[in-house]
Amino acid sequence: MTNRKMMTSTAARTLALTAIAFSLAACTTVFESDKVDYKASKKAAPLDIPPDLTQLQKDNRYAVPDGRGVATASGFQQQRGATPAVAAASGEQIGQVPTDTIRIERNGNQRWLVVKESPEQLWPQLLEFWHNSGFTVETESPQTGIMETNWAENRAKIPQDFIRRTIGKVFDSAYSTGERDKFRTRLERRPDGTTEVYISHRGVEEVLTGPQKETATWTARPNDPELEAEFLGRLMAQLTGTKVKEATAFVTNAPLEPQHAKLEGSKVVVDEGFDRAWRRVGLALDRVGFTVEDRDRVQGIYFVRYVDPDAVKKEGFFSKLFGGEDKNKEAQKFRVIVSTVPNATTTDVTVQTNDGKPETSPTGAKILKLLADELK
Numbered sequence: 001m002t003n004r005k006m007m008t009s010t011a012a013r014t015l016a017l018t019a020i021a022f023s024l025a026a027c028t029t030v031f032e033s034d035k036v037d038y039k040a041s042k043k044a045a046p047l048d049i050p051p052d053l054t055q056l057q058k059d060n061r062y063a064v065p066d067g068r069g070v071a072t073a074s075g076f077q078q079q080r081g082a083t084p085a086v087a088a089a090s091g092e093q094i095g096q097v098p099t100d101t102i103r104i105e106r107n108g109n110q111r112w113l114v115v116k117e118s119p120e121q122l123w124p125q126l127l128e129f130w131h132n133s134g135f136t137v138e139t140e141s142p143q144t145g146i147m148e149t150n151w152a153e154n155r156a157k158i159p160q161d162f163i164r165r166t167i168g169k170v171f172d173s174a175y176s177t178g179e180r181d182k183f184r185t186r187l188e189r190r191p192d193g194t195t196e197v198y199i200s201h202r203g204v205e206e207v208l209t210g211p212q213k214e215t216a217t218w219t220a221r222p223n224d225p226e227l228e229a230e231f232l233g234r235l236m237a238q239l240t241g242t243k244v245k246e247a248t249a250f251v252t253n254a255p256l257e258p259q260h261a262k263l264e265g266s267k268v269v270v271d272e273g274f275d276r277a278w279r280r281v282g283l284a285l286d287r288v289g290f291t292v293e294d295r296d297r298v299q300g301i302y303f304v305r306y307v308d309p310d311a312v313k314k315e316g317f318f319s320k321l322f323g324g325e326d327k328n329k330e331a332q333k334f335r336v337i338v339s340t341v342p343n344a345t346t347t348d349v350t351v352q353t354n355d356g357k358p359e360t361s362p363t364g365a366k367i368l369k370l371l372a373d374e375l376k
Contacts, residue, residue: 035156201224206218270346290336
């Protein structure tokens with residue numbers, strides 16, 4: 001009798017605990033956590049090929065010599081005897097940071113940092129930054145000032161419900177957001193010795209297709225300016241030693257400027273000088289999804305590769321994310337020309353074929369429209 005009572009009591013407690021667990025799971029509460037967490041995403045299957053099916057060439061020109069470690073912003077600041085600093089375009093200061101080390105500039109939803117360092121000094125710091133953020137830098141091209149991360153998953157987007165908090169540490173790989181992100185960093189050297197740092201986001205999401213929704217296909221999703229601002233803020237925090245929360249708020253709230261570009265026929269007219277227009281076109285190309293093979297600033301030419309997603313079937317296009325072969329879906333080569341308008345303060349942006357002739361195809365018109373939307 002005693003054993004039966006003990007068994008009944010144990011079973012009742014187990015049943016009660018199970019009921020409580022399912023009750024809590026049914027009333028799932030998503031707790032606010034950090035906005036980004038890519039450090040835990042290494043378990044996710046990588047997507048090694050970018051959506052335009054091309055990759056930059058590996059170049060270790062700015063790599064840190066063996067045995068020397070990784071250069072840090074604090075090391076540079078100690079050498080200069082400087083205090084960390086940051087300033088807004090309006091002159092507003094955050095924390096204890098002086099105003100002459102780094103600042104944020106903004107045009108529309110494009111934001112970038114202006115850092116009082118050379119690209120050569122910043123390069124190892126950027127490698128360290130992406131590593132600390134949970135990414136692997138897969139491609140480096142110092143000759144074009146570009147580095148690009150691997151595809152990774154933002155685990156902070158996964159709801160922190162009761163079941164995941166209880167067993168998530170054991171079965172965490174079973175949870176997925178169905179999204180992947182990668183980031184491209186572009187450095188532009190200014191005549192005064194400072195460097196502009198641009199971060200652009202590219203994303204894909206898993207979409208179920210087929211009559212029974214039985215096939216998962218990776219499909220491009222729009223770039224996320226909020227994620228770009230988040231990582232610019234985190235980079236600012238690393239370079240200056242200020243708090244991440246303050247730096248990201250500073251970047252996000254940078255003052256807006258009026259629109260500076262419009263599409264006129266077969267060109268985009270930018271109401272800015274060549275220097276600024278040149279840098280902003282480079283960022284626009286990154287965000288739209290081009291691969292910049294080379295550039296000639298003297299002639300105002302970006303040599304790019306681009307795949308028009310409307311020119312191929314969506315399933316075939318994105319299947320190459322996983323190494324599929326189709327010679328008809330290779331990226332086309334174009335020239336994007338940035339030219340000064342004589343006796344004017346504006347700059348024209350046009351598109352040419354790979355051999356330097358005017359691009360009059362529907363793809364050329366689409367490229368101009370994409371650039372105009374980004375440059376506004």
